[in-house]
Amino acid sequence: MRNYLDFEKPIAELEGSIRELEATANGSSGVNIAEEVAKLRAKAEQQIKLIYSKLTPWQKTQVARHPDRPHFGEYVAGLVEDFTPLAGDRAFADDKAIIGGLGRFRGRSVMVIGQEKGRGTEGRVRHNFGMARPEGYRKAIRLMEMADRFGIPVITLVDTPGAYPGIDAEARGQAEAIARGIDCCLSLKVPFIACIVGEGGSGGAVAIAAADRVLMYEHAIYSVASPEACAAILWSSPDKTQEAAEALKVTSKDLERLGVIDTIVPEPLGGAHRAPEEAIRTLGDAIEAAMAPLFAMEAGQLREARRRRFLEMGRVIGA
Amino acid sequence: MNWLTNNVLPRIRALGRKKEVPDKLWEKCPSCGQMIFHRDLEEAQRVCPHCDHHMRIGPAQRFAAMFDNGDYSLIELPEVITDPLKFRDSKRYGDRLKDARSKSGDQDAMKVAHGLMGGNHVVIAVQNFGFMGGSMGLAVGEALIAASKLALAQEAPLIVFAASGGARMQEGILSLMQMPRTTIAVQRLREVGLPFIVILTDPTTGGVTASYAMLGDIQIAEPGALIGFAGPRVIEQTIREKLPEGFQRAEYLLEHGMLDMVVHRHELRASLLRLVDLLRNREAKRIVAAPAPEPVAAAEASAENGDKHG
Ligand SMILES: [Zn+2]
Numbered sequence: 158m159r160n161y162l163d164f165e166k167p168i169a170e171l172e173g174s175i176r177e178l179e180a181t182a183n184g185s186s187g188v189n190i191a192e193e194v195a196k197l198r199a200k201a202e203q204q205i206k207l208i209y210s211k212l213t214p215w216q217k218t219q220v221a222r223h224p225d226r227p228h229f230g231e232y233v234a235g236l237v238e239d240f241t242p243l244a245g246d247r248a249f250a251d252d253k254a255i256i257g258g259l260g261r262f263r264g265r266s267v268m269v270i271g272q273e274k275g276r277g278t279e280g281r282v283r284h285n286f287g288m289a290r291p292e293g294y295r296k297a298i299r300l301m302e303m304a305d306r307f308g309i310p311v312i313t314l315v316d317t318p319g320a321y322p323g324i325d326a327e328a329r330g331q332a333e334a335i336a337r338g339i340d341c342c343l344s345l346k347v348p349f350i351a352c353i354v355g356e357g358g359s360g361g362a363v364a365i366a367a368a369d370r371v372l373m374y375e376h377a378i379y380s381v382a383s384p385e386a387c388a389a390i391l392w393s394s395p396d397k398t399q400e401a402a403e404a405l406k407v408t409s410k411d412l413e414r415l416g417v418i419d420t421i422v423p424e425p426l427g428g429a430h431r432a433p434e435e436a437i438r439t440l441g442d443a444i445e446a447a448m449a450p451l452f453a454m455e456a457g458q459l460r461e462a463r464r465r466r467f468l469e470m471g472r473v474i475g476a
Numbered sequence: 477m478n479w480l481t482n483n484v485l486p487r488i489r490a491l492g493r494k495k496e497v498p499d500k501l502w503e504k505c506p507s508c509g510q511m512i513f514h515r516d517l518e519e520a521q522r523v524c525p526h527c528d529h530h531m532r533i534g535p536a537q538r539f540a541a542m543f544d545n546g547d548y549s550l551i552e553l554p555e556v557i558t559d560p561l562k563f564r565d566s567k568r569y570g571d572r573l574k575d576a577r578s579k580s581g582d583q584d585a586m587k588v589a590h591g592l593m594g595g596n597h598v599v600i601a602v603q604n605f606g607f608m609g610g611s612m613g614l615a616v617g618e619a620l621i622a623a624s625k626l627a628l629a630q631e632a633p634l635i636v637f638a639a640s641g642g643a644r645m646q647e648g649i650l651s652l653m654q655m656p657r658t659t660i661a662v663q664r665l666r667e668v669g670l671p672f673i674v675i676l677t678d679p680t681t682g683g684v685t686a687s688y689a690m691l692g693d694i695q696i697a698e699p700g701a702l703i704g705f706a707g708p709r710v711i712e713q714t715i716r717e718k719l720p721e722g723f724q725r726a727e728y729l730l731e732h733g734m735l736d737m738v739v740h741r742h743e744l745r746a747s748l749l750r751l752v753d754l755l756r757n758r759e760a761k762r763i764v765a766a767p768a769p770e771p772v773a774a775a776e777a778s779a780e781n782g783d784k785h786g
Contacts, residue, residue: 320686322706322714327724330734332685332705339659340691359643360655360686360705367656381643381652381683386710391565391645405648406561415560417649464660468621471614471650471657474560 160430162219164208168427171201205427212376214402214411218384220376221355222318225430227437229256229273229314232354235437236444237262237269243300245292249329252293254285254321255365257300262312263445268304270297270365271314274355288321289361291334297365298334298341310348310451312444313365318383320361338364343467346460348451350444353377353409353418354429369463370447371417374440375424378407379417416470420447505529523741530698530741532678535587535602538637542600542745548591553583553622556614561648569646576608584615585640588623590630594749596756598635599627605639605679612684613644617654620688624661633671633752638689641707642682655687662691671755673748676703676726676735694751695735696744697726703734 161169175197182190212220220226233240237260244251257270272293275284297313304311320331342349342365351368357379373379380387384402388395406412409421422443429436451459502511507529517524521541522531540546563569577583585607590599601623603610610616620636627634643651665672674692676685679702686705697703704724712719722728726738739747753759 320705322711324711324715324717324719324723327704327706327711328728328732330690330732332703333690333734335686335705336655336659336688336690339656339687340663343656343660343663359652360683363652363655364686367659379649381648382645387645397565400565404561404563404565405645407649412649415649417653464663467653467656468660470653471557471560471617474557 160224162216162223164216164219167204168201168208171197171204175201202426205431209376209427213399214378214405214408215384215399217376217408218356218378218402220428220430221374221378223428223430224276225433226355227429227433228276228355229271229316231433232271232314232437232440233260233269235434236441237267240269244296246295246299248292248295250290250292252285252290252296253283254287254289254317255293255297257297259309263441266307266309268300268309268311269314270300270311271354272317272361272365274316285321287317287356288319289317290321290323290326291329291331294320294334294338294364298338301341301345305345305347308347310350310448311345311368312448313349313351313368315351315353315357315362315366315379316355317358317361318356319358320364335360335364339367342367343464344460345463346456348448348454348459349463350447350451352422352440352444353379354440356383358383367463367467369451369459369466370419372420372422372440372443372447373409373412373418374422374429374436375409376428377409378402379409379412380405380407414475416474506531521741528699528740530678530700532605532639534604534606535582535589538602539587539589539591539600541741542635542748543589543591543593543598544595548589548600550587550589551622551626553586553588553615554618556618559646560614560650561646563646563648565646572608572646580604580607582607584619585610585612586616586619588619588626590626590632593635593745593752596749596752596758597630597632598752599623599630599632600635600637602637603639603684605641605677608644609642610638610640610684611642611644611651612640612654612658613647613651614654616640616644617657620658621661624664627665627670628668631668631670633673633755634665635673635675635748636688636692637675637677638680638684639677640680640682640684640689642684652683655683658688659691662688666693671752673751675739675744676729677701679703681705681707690734693755696747697729697735697738698741698744699726699738701726703729 175194178190178194240258240260242258256273260269272287273284274287275281301311349368351366351371353373355377384398387401387405388397412418413421422440425432425435500514503514503517504511505524508527510526522533539548559570586603588601623634662672672692673694674689676697680689681704702724708719729735730738
């Protein structure tokens with residue numbers, strides 16, 4: 158059963174009719190419904206095109222959080238061979254909100270790190286909904302530093318509502334862990350690609366995303382605060398979430414214009430969750446294309462160029 | 477017109493100023509509730525003489541208290557794009573900014589100065605919580621980058637007084653990007669061996685704590701200061717539990733290994749002088765430096781302070 162978002166209702170209705178028709182056709186032979194189904198399919202596709210061509214920022218937020226959207230595990234399964242997860246921060250625990258490990262991406266050794274939101278109630282709890290604690294960021298730092306020592310490029314997949322706001326996380330230095338994460342990102346001498354694949358939530362996202370190139374899926378979001386938090390703080394009202402999403406400029410198009418991301422990775426019609434395999438392949442191609450020119454750069458030069466890109470950010474903004 | 481601007485307007489302004497004085501003659505301590513004579517409070521750098529509560533202070537008072545003889549030079553900070561997102565909630569961000577500027581006379585929430593401290597050249601950046609909650613947007617980011625550049629040019633240590641509710645939400649993703657940008661400013665100092673000292677003051681939270689404010693070679697906090705990543709209200713809402721006593725206070729962070737020391741405001745200058753001398757491997761300048769307090773005693777004293785109003 159497909160999960161539909163509230164604004165996908167017209168699509169849900171058409172696809173419901175298609176399923177019903179197909180079911181009746183299976184039962185009673187002799188009825189030729191192929192033509193009718195094809196008509197409905199075309200209509201549904203029209204609807205998807207229509208709806209997805211003008212998603213509002215709040216609708217994009219919902220797509221970015223779609224329960225069927227690919228997660229870290231699926232990206233790795235689709236893109237990385239010999240993936241070997243590496244656990245623990247060597248100080249306190251293994252945080253399953255951030256997964257990382259070595260593997261081979263299109264023939265080359267890479268370190269892949271990212272948040273995993275988990276699936277199903279149990280999975281979501283195990284991965285803490287992709288909200289990392291300090292030990293998660295410290296694991297990411299450990300793996301990035303290891304990659305740096307071995308000259309292995311780093312790929313991060315960002316998908317988090319934000320760093321976990323809890324007593325234990327604060328007690329163990331959530332702020333320090335994020336700060337060191339950013340520090341580490343900007344210290345690497347190996348090529349480093351960050352991909353905002355779902356939700357890029359605040360400091361918890363940027364802690365593993367200060368990269369040479371930042372790619373972003375068409376319908377992903379990347380923001381200083383969730384629209385809900387922003388509405389609560391600036392509007393003092395949770396009903397202003399749509400306005401907040403609008404005002405915060407969280408979409409890939411906005412962020413490209415603001416010079417914060419480099420590449421928008423197109424999603425299949427109707428979002429990555431409709432055709433995950435195709436979406437994952439497209440992302441892989443985009444990562445490969447973004448990484449290729451980085452190998453030509455000398456290590457020190459690569460790091461300095463990364464820092465300069467961030468320093469220039471926001472100084473001039475395109476129209 | 478000349479006569480008007482030269483004679484009448486200053487007098488009107490003076491009148492306006494005089495009117496403010498009586499209201500401020502006495503101030504109530506927000507912690508113990510005692511009334512304090514305004515001048516005594518200012519002389520005590522806004523530390524309550526009754527309960528030692530450290531009230532918030534702005535850049536001018538910090539600079540005056542830190543630099544030798546209160547002598548310092550402010551640097552001009554780079555101009556930044558105003559309201560890059562054309563953000564509007566119940567009010568235009570552009571208007572909020574204008575209000576904050578005219579109320580404070582400052583451009584934004586961080587000021588940078590250089591001068592002598594114990595005879596050593598230092599650069600000091602002070603974040604002003606009074607200016608839109610000390611929030612970090614393009615302007616604060618550029619200010620810290622400028623401070624780091626100045627420290628590099630002068631081969632001077634950089635001392636930062638942090639005070640912030642976090643990112644300037646009205647600048648959206650660009651405020652988030654100040655986290656990597658300010659981190660680079662810190663890396664530049666580290667890579668040439670210049671000291672970077674952070675003093676966390678009340679309150680320091682959000683993206684500021686999660687970037688330059690936690691990357692100091694030395695991490696100091698003022699007694700009782702609220703310091704954390706997530707704000708206490710957000711945490712309470714998430715876990716639906718009451719927070720423990722003293723949670724996210726300076727003394728709590730010291731206990732959890734996040735700070736080197738908690739230092740009373742009256743001892744800050746002496747501590748900084750000593751640290752800069754030690755880090756730069758210089759002989760102590762005994763003439764200007766106050767005697768060093770016993771480190772253990774200092775930690776205990778601040779822990780006691782924390783108990784009083786934690
Ligand atoms: Zn008091």
